[in-house]
Amino acid sequence: MSECKIPYKIYLSEEEMPRVWYNVRADMRNKPAPLLHPATHQPMTAEELSAVFCEELVKQELDDTTPFFTIPTEIRDFYKMYRPSPLVRAYCLEEALGTPARIYYKFEGNNTSGSHKLNSAVAQAYYAKNQGLKGVTTETGAGQWGTALSMACSYLGLDCKVYMVKCSYEQKPFRREVMRVYGASVTPSPSESTQVGRRILAEHPGTSGSLGCAISEAVEVATSQPGYRYVLGSVLNQVLLHQSIIGLECKTALDKYGVKPDIIIGCAGGGSNLGGLISPFMGEKLRGEADYRFIAVEPASCPSFTRGRFAYDYCDTGMVCPLSKMYTLGSGFIPAPNHAGGLRYHGMSATLSQLYHDGYMEAVSVKQTEVFEAAEQFARIEGILPAPESSHAIKVAVDEALRCKETGEEKTILFGLTGTGYFDLVAYERFHDGQMTNYVPTDEDLAVGFAGLPKMD
Amino acid sequence: MSECKIPYKIYLSEEEMPRVWYNVRADMRNKPAPLLHPATHQPMTAEELSAVFCEELVKQELDDTTPFFTIPTEIRDFYKMYRPSPLVRAYCLEEALGTPARIYYKFEGNNTSGSHKLNSAVAQAYYAKNQGLKGVTTETGAGQWGTALSMACSYLGLDCKVYMVKCSYEQKPFRREVMRVYGASVTPSPSESTQVGRRILAEHPGTSGSLGCAISEAVEVATSQPGYRYVLGSVLNQVLLHQSIIGLECKTALDKYGVKPDIIIGCAGGGSNLGGLISPFMGEKLRGEADYRFIAVEPASCPSFTRGRFAYDYCDTGMVCPLSKMYTLGSGFIPAPNHAGGLRYHGMSATLSQLYHDGYMEAVSVKQTEVFEAAEQFARIEGILPAPESSHAIKVAVDEALRCKETGEEKTILFGLTGTGYFDLVAYERFHDGQMTNYVPTDEDLAVGFAGLPKMD
DSSP states (O other): OOGGGOOSEEOOOGGGSOSEEEOGGGGOSSOOOOOBOTTTOSBOOHHHHTTTSOHHHHHHHHOOSOOEEEOOHHHHHHHTTTOSOOEEEOHHHHHHHTOSSEEEEEEOOOSTTOBTTHHHHHHHHHHHHHTTOSEEEEEESSSHHHHHHHHHHHHHTOEEEEEEEHHHHHHOHHHHHHHHHTTOEEEEESOTTSHHHHHHHHHSTTOOOOHHHHHHHHHHHHHHSTTEEEOOSSSSHHHHHHHHHHHHHHHHHHHHTTOOOSEEEEEOSSSHHHHHHHHHHHHHHHTTSOOOEEEEEEETTSOHHHHOEEEEEESSTTSOSOEEEEEESOTTOOOOTTOOSSOOOSSOOHHHHHHHHTTSOEEEEEOHHHHHHHHHHHHHHHOOOBOHHHHHHHHHHHHHHHHHHHHTOOOEEEEEEOBBOTTOHHHHHHHHTTOOOOOOOOHHHHHHHHHTSOOOO | OOGGGOOSEEOOOGGGSOSEEEOGGGGOSSOOOOOBOTTTOSBOOHHHHTTTSOHHHHHHHHOOSOOEEEOOHHHHHHHTTTOSOOEEEOHHHHHHHTOSSEEEEEEOOOSTTOBTTHHHHHHHHHHHHHTTOSEEEEEESSSHHHHHHHHHHHHHTOEEEEEEEHHHHHHOHHHHHHHHHTTOEEEEESOTTSHHHHHHHHHSTTOOOOHHHHHHHHHHHHHHSTTEEEOOSSSSHHHHHHHHHHHHHHHHHHHHTTOOOSEEEEEOSSSHHHHHHHHHHHHHHHTTSOOOEEEEEEETTSOHHHHOEEEEEESSTTSOSOEEEEEESOTTOOOOTTOOSSOOOSSOOHHHHHHHHTTSOEEEEEOHHHHHHHHHHHHHHHOOOBOHHHHHHHHHHHHHHHHHHHHTOOOEEEEEEOBBOTTOHHHHHHHHTTOOOOOOOOHHHHHHHHHTSOOOO
16 A cells, blocks of 8 residues: 555554453464562462452463463543544654655553553553452552553442552642542652551651552552452563553554554563563564564663563552562662653563563663653654653664664654653653753662662572 | 454545534524624624724625535645544543443544634635735734634734733643744733723623733734734624534544434533534434434533523624624623633524524533543543633533443544643642642623623614
8 A cells, every 4th residue: 555645643443452461472483471470489379369469450460472462342431532543644743854755653642540550550450340249459669650540440439559669649730630520539758557568667767669669559559458459560471462452453554554663662661561562573573473563762871671680570659469580670770860761660571581581572761850851842743742761662763764864764653652751740840940850860870779689589 | 244344543534624614503494693893783784894804704704695615725735734533532531430321522623722712723724825915913812822823824924913811821831831832922911002901801800810901902903903803702793614624534434334423412602612523414404314413512610501691792892893682691700710611701602502493402511620530530541631611511521421431322522622731730730739729600690691682673
């Protein structure tokens, strides 16, 4: 089909929306390593995991052989309120860059939570509801996941308790307010409401919190209150499974127009978007049916892929969660407070870590002022105000497109535009006012985090 | 076609997007009264208007006989970055209300400016650019129009000077910041930078500003600096023309599924959304081809249709703009500062005023706590966090749907969901905290505004 027929925005019909999620682990020769019990260092059993997660999600978490999971009708109905999401041909950006490359981005920000997180939030809330639970607990950093979960819980009539990293709670009162619109309770973390929170506050009285702390608190509440389970917006295998809808929609839309991407780029914090975006394409690569370059983009201030260790580590600061084998900076690593661009998690999805370790994808890190420059350029040219997280991918997509300009190659670039920047305007303001700095941890900084890695037998 | 085949969201293809705007004045027997010169009270000539507006827009403003205007390719290309906008079937809301009514809403919030204002912003910026101008000036209240114009100007490479009502400037720093992302200069109004601003500040030292003041300042700057013209986001005939794309897309989408609305509802401040939404349907009614009920919804605190006078009045507080014959509360009327729901303009589109005067549509006013209750209900059920302005229409759509539940009538209701509430979370917070009150002006309050109406011969 001729190029000129490709619209600015490709919307699939609701009928074309995927009916299954794709589990990339089924096609991996080297499976991601199992979660281990934090005390015994033995693989977590389904029974043990069921104290934390609801049963259907435990099954999804542990299943590394079933390639497809049917998306329940109720979840598809919810998806229809904001999906299929548009795959956008960035004609304006291509023209502004003067590149022969063709650039596409999958925009996941057109829902009130403002990001892709809703794809897994509704799935996790649905299975919790289906199991007859009363509510769920979670943590949120920048607030995208907490907002998404609040929306899903409100729709399904579930109680929702969110532990929000204290600095975000204070800096983003509007995020809090959106969660309140959806009826969630939001507590700044660390808090006095949990044992682990009180312990962390005693050890670090002035702490502004971290995702790792908030996870510990949310898990404690879920496992100590009857009728509650914990849910998590990234890192887990189940999350990558749900987020595969992003990549599946991309693939369907591109196939429809006979387009094959050469390079697929996603920002990487815990890996939820990147994993979801690349899954079906990675499946083809794993099966030897096609080849793609995959690029994970992370902040230079929190460089788990590019400077981390591939090792078993705690998923949380309080060390109450299972151990996961992943690229990690150590569960004690906390990025500098001047880092505004999200993607602050110390570890990484075990699935993506294994794929990276096995050489199936690349990773680069970028500095935050470069990221905000790319964000503003993108906003002015393509209209959409991007989230800082998403702008990591924009930065590298632009770099690759400019490389094509030099070489004259007509490559097709696909990147994930995971969300909007509506709640990140304090960061944009700092950028405009020249107050944004670039923090890159020294080797000594990283050594502190690595020293806290658990000793394995 | 059977009902069940209607998707949650109807997206037209880019090919189906309208190629012309529709000028409802062409089908009106009683045309809207002409703009009058504020000093002479004689109809404004094209030449006089050209000192304020760019030439092509003056033509559009004055033309009440040409039914269709071709949308230039450049504007259509810009539209393709965020249009066609979705027409949503509110299945979830219908179910939650238990109504036999079928509810549709046209959602205009899926662009970074967050509202329908972009439809006219890009048109006005385009004609200014085409005339070789250097830049444009405007006012903004809640900030939707200013943001939209900033985006359009950034895309086209035009300078953009925004006078922002002081209380919004202070209460909505993030709106300001988005405009800054797009390179606009934003000045709180009234300011010391204009004669009229200095005069208003001298008379009312502590004033928090009004749309009428900001208009006066923007017009002064446009007419005193070479290479600049003034642009306005509502009220004008040209704006209704550009916004007709909303109604035209609705009509195309509904026709495609064989659906005919019985009731069409829009919020009304200056009339840009309402006029755009109803235009093509009103055309059918005026030509006797179909009948529809049209309902304008306005805040009880600024009730220009329901309690205003149909009279010539100043469009601005400084009385530097032409006089327009419209439903008005008097150019000196300023809604109470506790009014958070937008739609604060003292007057109304001359076209809509004439149609209302001639009995072609109805109007109702609603109180702001009712509006926020409807907004929150809608957010929880349909997922989208609505702008307070849009929520006026939601409130009345819900009321009409509940009426259908009582009578058992299966009416089809269409309403305009003009924007998102991302920048209105201070208002949501006040609502949650029980700090929101309902101000309804007394007859004495209104008498003050009416006393300021110009004496006509």
